[in-house]
Amino acid sequence: MNRNQQSRQVRLDQLGAYPFERLKVLFAGHHTNPDITSIDAGAGEPRLPLPPFVADTLAQHLGGFSKYPSTVGGLPLRQAIASWLERRFALQHVDPLTQVLSANGTREALFAIAHALINPEAVRKPNVLMPNPMYQIYLGAAYTAGGDPVFLPCTAETGFAPDLDAVPEDAWSNTALVYVCSPSNPTGWIADSAYFEQLLTLADKHDFYIVSDECYSEIYWQERPVGLLEVAESSGREGFSRCLVMNSLSKRSALPGMRSGLIAGDASLIARFAKMRSYTGPATPLPLQAVAAAAWSDETHVAQHLDVYRASLKAFFDVYGTDEAGIPPGSFFVWLPVVDEEAFAVAAYEQQSVIVLPGSYLSADDADGVNPGAGYIRAALVDGPEKAAELARRLKAVRI
Ligand SMILES: Cc1ncc(COP(=O)(O)O)c(C=O)c1O
Incomplete structure (x- = not known):
């Protein structure tokens, strides 16, 4: 193995686990609330009908x-x-x-x-x-x-x-x-x-x-x-x-x-x-x-999708309020400040059967060791307005 191959291998080893792998580890040993159905707001996966x-x-x-x-x-x-x-x-x-x-x-x-x-x-x-x-x-x-x-x-x-x-x-x-x-x-x-x-x-x-x-x-x-x-x-x-x-x-x-x-x-x-x-x-x-x-x-299907995303965002913030986080200008994610993002994600999972991603999993420590994603969670509004409002209700009810 030459020097370059070696250094590439070391670099791959140094790369942290992908966020969803980290989430699995975080949730290991924890269980969702059996009394309510789950909402998966973790992945940024659109869940709309197939375009015709x-x-x-x-x-x-x-x-x-x-x-x-x-x-x-x-x-x-x-x-x-x-x-x-x-x-x-x-x-x-x-x-x-x-x-x-x-x-x-x-x-x-x-x-x-x-x-x-x-x-x-x-x-x-x-x-x-x-x-x-x-x-x-x-x-x-x-x-x-x-x-x-x-x-x-x-x-x-x-x-x-x-x-x-x-x-x-x-x-x-x-x-x-x-x-x-x-x-x-x-x-x-x-x-x-x-x-x-x-x-x-x-x-x-x-x-x-x-x-x-x-x-x-x-x-x-x-x-x-x-x-x-x-x-x-x-x-x-x-x-x-x-x-x-x-x-x-x-x-x-x-x-x-x-x-x-x-x-x-x-x-x-x-x-x-x-x-x-x-x-x-x-x-x-x-x-x-x-x-x-x-x-x-x-563009017809794209315009229909946009209507759904806008309605979802509105439904979410109608319930969640905009005091802590403003309505994001783009994307279908909400980026919400919380006190401790990992503790919040676990509590949301256990109490409200909701999957959200700790912001620190999407960020890297800077040269001063500061992680700008710490203190945030990301939730994806990909299940339409009704679920978005329900997600907001449940996130507001999380206690850590
Ligand atoms: C910012 C951003 N870029 C690129 C992608 C990749 O999307 P895809 O590979 O499905 O085109 C994603 C997927 O979540 C994303 O969030």
């Missing part, structure tokens, strides 16, 4: 299972993705051949991209910046790709924005890649145009790439979120340089089991990633590509 076109489209394309799909995705799917990006973000042109790839869910793509874009052997620029708390894949990706994660705390004081002004100059100059998540899991924060503009200016100044995870772009309380590509274009940038976005049918179309998403942006980064993917091979099966193309081409 799914079954027919799948049935029409079953023969595609007899063929190997390409890893980049077939042209009909990439064309549907490019057209959606153009419509949704008012972009002049997205080239389906050079600026778009299919992803088998964005999770794998968000992980793999760090391996394509940072070069541990050179150790020239090891820093990978990410929000904290964050979708844990960014951390695992940075770590296993040989990068050094740098955490941008997202706290009530920063309005839950990852604070770009708090990053020291020498950290910027060593930065290869910045992950941004808008709307954010878990806090619901949404980046505005000025935020993306600042990030783009920094990317040019310090020569790094931006990966914008926009999986929750279609789930918002009031204003429709802007995307990185549209800000890049409107600020006069050619060809989305330095930018990649990822988006997913898991949230927009409530199809998490289909494992389908998009990667789009800078053609040189797309080419580099496509080359890597031609070896690792995350190809989307052809029948699923057909369903995915249909899903990116239809």
Whole structure:
């Protein structure tokens, strides 16, 4: 085993258990209240009916299972993705051949991209910046790709924005890649145009790439979120340089089991990633590509889903009140302050048969040992308004 393999193995060993594994350990030996049915608000899994076109489209394309799909995705799917990006973000042109790839869910793509874009052997620029708390894949990706994660705390004081002004100059100059998540899991924060503009200016100044995870772009309380590509274009940038976005049918179309998403942006980064993917091979099966193309081409089901999420958020806060936590601008998560997040999660499980995730499981300790997710729990409003109101009632009744 050479030095590099060794260090990668050590890095994998040092990576903590995934949040849901930690939750299982936390709940071991505890039992839900046998008098009430369970509400699982732990996982961010949309639970809405299948969009109406799914079954027919799948049935029409079953023969595609007899063929190997390409890893980049077939042209009909990439064309549907490019057209959606153009419509949704008012972009002049997205080239389906050079600026778009299919992803088998964005999770794998968000992980793999760090391996394509940072070069541990050179150790020239090891820093990978990410929000904290964050979708844990960014951390695992940075770590296993040989990068050094740098955490941008997202706290009530920063309005839950990852604070770009708090990053020291020498950290910027060593930065290869910045992950941004808008709307954010878990806090619901949404980046505005000025935020993306600042990030783009920094990317040019310090020569790094931006990966914008926009999986929750279609789930918002009031204003429709802007995307990185549209800000890049409107600020006069050619060809989305330095930018990649990822988006997913898991949230927009409530199809998490289909494992389908998009990667789009800078053609040189797309080419580099496509080359890597031609070896690792995350190809989307052809029948699923057909369903995915249909899903990116239809907004009716997305609007219906948004109505449900908004009604759920309203139902939740009508009961819970907004004194302690404000209504999140985006995503279907609520990020609620509590005194002790692990004790609260256990008490909610035992007393109210409710599963929520301790915020500290979604965050990392910063250099000073402070975990910005401590003192919060995350609950997903994915079961419709009635259950959301019931969830709020039960969370309010938890005693620790
Ligand atoms: C912020 C964020 N990004 C990406 C994903 C991955 O979604 P998928 O792999 O289903 O596209 C999730 C899933 O929960 C998420 O919360």
